[in-house]
C-alpha cells in the first residue's frame with residue numbers, strides 16, 4: 287500500500303531517507319514550536335532553513351531530495367516562496383538571457399526571492415493591481431511606484447524581513463499608455479547589510495491565525511517611492527519594451543503571465559492530500575487506541591473507531607486522502623504535458639489546465655481544511671491540544687483555501703470554462719479532455735437512472751456515469767437559466783452560487799474518474815487493489831449520500847490502521863502525541879504537558895502580584 291500511496295518504490299525509498307534525515311537532526315525539532323514567541327519562531331525558521339541548505343550541499347542532495355527535506359521540516363518560511371514561486375516565475379516569464387542571469391544566483395542562494403503580486407487593495411483581481419512601472423526612455427529605466435496606500439504590496443511570503451529580491455507585478459506604462467500587469471525583477475535589500483534599498487519601505491504584516499503555523503513566515507508589506515530599475519529587469523518572455531519605449535507583445539497568450547499561479551495550484555493538490563492524510567492518520571490511530579463506554583460486566587471498553595458514527599465521519603476523509611493523492615499525480619502529469627506543449631507554441635490545452643488546476647486546488651483545499659477541523663473533533667478534548675498536532679495542521683493548511691487564488695473565485699473560473707463548453711456542444715463541437723463527457727449530452731440528460739440494484743453502486747462504470755450525469759445536468763441547467771437573463775454577464779452573476787456548485791460537481795467527477803482509472807493500473811501488494819476499490823466507493827458514494835456506505839465502512843474498518851500506516855510518516859513529521867506509531871498516547875500526552883513554559887515553576891508568575899492579594903483579601907472578608 288505504501289507504493290500505491292507514494293507512486294513508486296523509488297518514491298518510498300527517497301521519502302523514507304529524507305524523513306529520517308530530518309527526524310534524526312536535533313536542529314529540526316518542532317515539539318516546542320507552538321511555545322515560541324513570534325520573533326523566536328521566525329529566528330528558528332531562519333536557523334532551520336540555513337541548516338537545511340548546509341545539509342543539502344554537504345550531502346549533494348538532488349532537487350527531489352531537497353524538496354522533500356523542505357517538506358519534512360514542515361515549517362513555512364521564505365524558502366518556500368523562493369523555490370515555489372520566485373524561481374518558477376523567472377523560468378516561466380523570463381527570457382533565456384534573464385533566466386541565465388537570475389536563476390544562476392537563485393539556485394546558489396546568492397539572492398533570496400519572493401513573488402510580490404497581491405496588494406492591500408487587490409488580491410483576487412490581478413487586473414486591478416495599482417503598483418506602476420513607468421518606462422523612462424531618458425534613462426532606459428522603469429520607475430516602480432506605489433501610487434496609493436492600497437497599492438502597497440501586502441502578503442508576499444518572505445517579503446517582510448528576508449527576501450533580497452522579488453518578482454513584482456505592476457501596471458506597465460510606456461509612452462503614456464497603460465499596458466496592464468507585467469512582472470519585474472526588483473532588488474529590495476542590500477546584499478551587504480540587508481538594509482532596504484532607497485525608496486523602499488518594507489516590513490512584516492503582523493501575526494496570523496494560530497500559534498506557530500504560518501507565523502514562521504514573514505509575510506510582508508512594501509511601499510515603493512519612485513524606485514528605478516533597469517529596463518532589462520522587466521520579465522520579457524511574454525512582452526517587451528524596446529529601448530525607445532515601444533511596447534511589443536509576443537505571440538503567446540497573455541494568460542501565461544498567470545503561469546506561476548497555475549504551477550503552484552497543481553502542487554497544492556498534492557500538499558492537500560498530504561495534509562489530509564496526516565490528520566486522518568492521527569485520527570484513525572487515536573481512534574484505535576481510545577476506548578470509551580461499551581464495557582459489559584467489567585470487560586474492556588469499546589474502541590471509538592468501532593462506533594458507526596466515528597466511521598461515517600472519518601472514513602470519507604481516509605478515502606479522500608487517497609483520492610486527492612491520485613488526482614494530484616494525474617494533475618502533475620497534465621501540467622507537465624501542457625508545459626511541454628507550450629514549448630512548441632501549442633496553447634490548445636491551456637484552458638483545460640487552468641480549469642483543472644483552479645478547480646482541483648479549490649475543491650481539495652476546502653475539503654482538507656474542513657476535514658482537519660473535523661479530525662480535531664474526532665479526537666475529543668485531546669484533539670484540541672497542540673501536542674495532538676491537529677491545531678497546527680489546521681492553521682497551516684486553512685490559508686490554502688485563500689492563497690494561490692480564493693477558492694470561490696477559482697470555481698467561478700471553472701464555471702466560465704464549463705459554460706463555454708456547453709455552448710460549444712450546443713453548436714456541435716465535440717468536447718475533449720475532462721469535458722468529453724459533455725459530448726454524451728443526449729444519453730446523460732435522459733432521466734433513466736444507470737444504477738438500479740444495490741450492487742450497481744459498486745460498479746465503477748455506473749458510478750462514473752452517475753457523476754457525469756450529475757455534473758452535466760447542473761451545468762446545462764445553469765446555461766439554460768443564464769440564457770433567460772438580460773445579458774450573459776448578468777445571468778452569470780445572478781447564477782454564480784449555482785455555477786459554483788456545478789463547478790464542484792465537475793471537479794468531483796474528475797477526482798472520481800482518476801481514482802477509477804488508478805484502479806485499472808497494475809497495483810502491487812496482496813489485497814491492496816481491493817482496499818482501494820472500497821475507498822473509491824466510499825469517496826464517490828459519500829458525495830452523493832448513498833446508503834451503501836455503512837457496509838463499506840465495516841469492510842474498511844479492519845484495515846483502517848494499515849491504510850494510514852501506508853502513508854509512512856515518521857512520528858517527527860506527524861508531530862502528534864495522539865498519532866504515534868507505537869500508540870503510547872497517554873504517556874506521550876503527559877510528557878508533552880510538562881514541556882510547556884507555564885510548568886517551569888510550580889507557583890506561577892503573577893501569583894504574588896495578582897493571585898495572593900485576591901485570595902488573602904477574600905479570606906479576610908470571609909472572616910468578618
Ligand SMILES: CCCCCCCCCC/C=C\CCC/C=C/C(=O)SCCNC(=O)CCNC(=O)[C@H](O)C(C)(C)COP(=O)(O)OP(=O)(O)OC[C@H]1O[C@@H](n2cnc3c(N)ncnc32)[C@H](O)[C@@H]1OP(=O)(O)O
Pocket residue numbers: 362363366367370401403404409410411412413443541542544545547548550554557558561636637640651654682683686688689690691692695699702703706
Ligand atoms: C494544503 C496546502 C498545504 C501547504 C502546506 C504549507 C506549505 C508552505 C509553503 C507554501 C508555499 C507557497 C504557498 C503559496 C503562497 C501564496 C502565494 C500567492 O497567493 S500568489 C498570489 C495568488 N493570487 C491569485 O491566485 C489571484 C487569483 N486571480 C486570478 O488568477 C485572476 O485575477 C483571475 C483568473 C481570477 C481573473 O483574471 P483576469 O481578470 O485576467 O481574466 P478573466 O477572468 O477576465 O479571464 C480572461 C481569460 O483568461 C483565462 N484565464 C484566466 N486565468 C488563467 C490562467 N491562470 N491560465 C490560463 N487562462 C487563464 C480565462 O479562462 C479567460 O479565458 P476565456 O477564454 O476568455 O474565457
Ligand SMILES: Cc1cc2nc3c(=O)[nH]c(=O)nc-3n(C[C@H](O)[C@H](O)[C@H](O)COP(=O)(O)OP(=O)(O)OC[C@H]3O[C@@H](n4cnc5c(N)ncnc54)[C@H](O)[C@@H]3O)c2cc1C
Pocket residue numbers: 367401402403404407408409410411440441442443500505685688689690691692693694695698
Ligand atoms: C498565508 C497567505 C500567504 C500568501 N502569500 C502570498 C504571496 O506570497 N504572494 C502574493 O502575491 N500573495 C500572497 N497571498 C495573498 C493571496 O494570494 C490573496 O489573499 C488571495 O489571492 C485572495 O485574494 P484577496 O485577499 O484579495 O481576497 P478577496 O478577493 O478580497 O476575497 C474576499 C471575499 O470576496 C469574494 N470574492 C472576490 N471576488 C469575487 C467575485 N468576482 N465573485 C464572487 N466572490 C468574490 C471571495 O470569494 C472572498 O469570499 C497570501 C495569502 C495568504 C493568506
